Amino acid sequence: MKLRVLGAYGSEGVSQRPSSFLINGKTLIDAGCTSSALTVSEQLHIEHALISHTHLDHVAGLAFLTETMALSGHAPSFLTISSIDSVVKGLRSCFFSGVVWPDFTKIPTAKQPVVKFRDLEENAEQQVGDLMVRPVSVSHTVPAAGFIVHDGSNGLVYSGDTGPTHALWKAARNVGQIDAVILECSYPNRFGWVAKTSKHMTPELVERELDKLPSDVTVFIFHIKPQFYEETADELNRINSRQVVIVEQDKTYDLD
Ligand SMILES: [Zn+2]
Numbered sequence: 001m002k003l004r005v006l007g008a009y010g011s012e013g014v015s016q017r018p019s020s021f022l023i024n025g026k027t028l029i030d031a032g033c034t035s036s037a038l039t040v041s042e043q044l045h046i047e048h049a050l051i052s053h054t055h056l057d058h059v060a061g062l063a064f065l066t067e068t069m070a071l072s073g074h075a076p077s078f079l080t081i082s083s084i085d086s087v088v089k090g091l092r093s094c095f096f097s098g099v100v101w102p103d104f105t106k107i108p109t110a111k112q113p114v115v116k117f118r119d120l121e122e123n124a125e126q127q128v129g130d131l132m133v134r135p136v137s138v139s140h141t142v143p144a145a146g147f148i149v150h151d152g153s154n155g156l157v158y159s160g161d162t163g164p165t166h167a168l169w170k171a172a173r174n175v176g177q178i179d180a181v182i183l184e185c186s187y188p189n190r191f192g193w194v195a196k197t198s199k200h201m202t203p204e205l206v207e208r209e210l211d212k213l214p215s216d217v218t219v220f221i222f223h224i225k226p227q228f229y230e231e232t233a234d235e236l237n238r239i240n241s242r243q244v245v246i247v248e249q250d251k252t253y254d255l256d
């Protein structure tokens with residue numbers, strides 16, 4: 001399983017893109033950015049997007065990706081956007097609403113649209129493309145899911161945006177093929193009160209979370225806010241665990 005980091009951050013800065021990962025060239029996990037990280041040809045290879053929640057730093061890239069697909073002339077080129085029901089509802093009503101972006105569930109035609117939505121059942125494993133995916137609700141300010149994803153041989157757990165949580169790690173312990181956890185950390189420790197209110201992690205909270213994670217996995221940290229990057233990275237690097245690695249944007253990790 002190849003995991004390409006399109007966007008590693010919890011917001012945008014110069015050369016710092018919002019959160020987005022691409023598995024095996026075909027399936028996005030979150031889409032904070034797409035077109036700023038991929039060639040047109042790479043964008044047209046994408047078939048699925050797993051979306052953790054509706055915040056812009058996780059979905060903004062859906063706008064430009066769907067437009068690229070709609071105008072590609074490579075019909076039928078479409079994107080299936082999958083998540084738990086409440087997230088899909090939010091994307092339909094607020095994002096592809098015809099107000100902030102066109103309703104690509106009807107473009108170019110209602111019969112052959114660029115965007116198809118799919119509701120995923122919570123806490124159940126289901127096939128998305130050539131991957132098996134189990135969405136599990138996590139603790140954030142809007143409905144949000146983490147995902148347990150595997151291909152039968154290799155797998156990962158993606159936290160999405162969350163404060164301390166239990167159900168995701170509990171579900172992950174029952175899956176045998178987990179090689180990596182992709183865990184958010186947004187703020188340095190002195191912003192613990194912001195993290196608590198906005199339901200995010202700090203390095204201190206990450207350290208406490210480690211005991212709950214599947215053992216012997218690499219913990220890739222993403223979603224650091226760009227303006228606090230150095231401070232947060234320093235604190236993460238002081239965590240006494242060889243497991244914890246801050247993801248590098250544009251790098252492809254081979255989880256085989
Ligand atoms: Zn976020």
Ligand SMILES: [Zn+2]
Nearest residue numbers: 053055140161
């Ligand atoms: Zn969020």
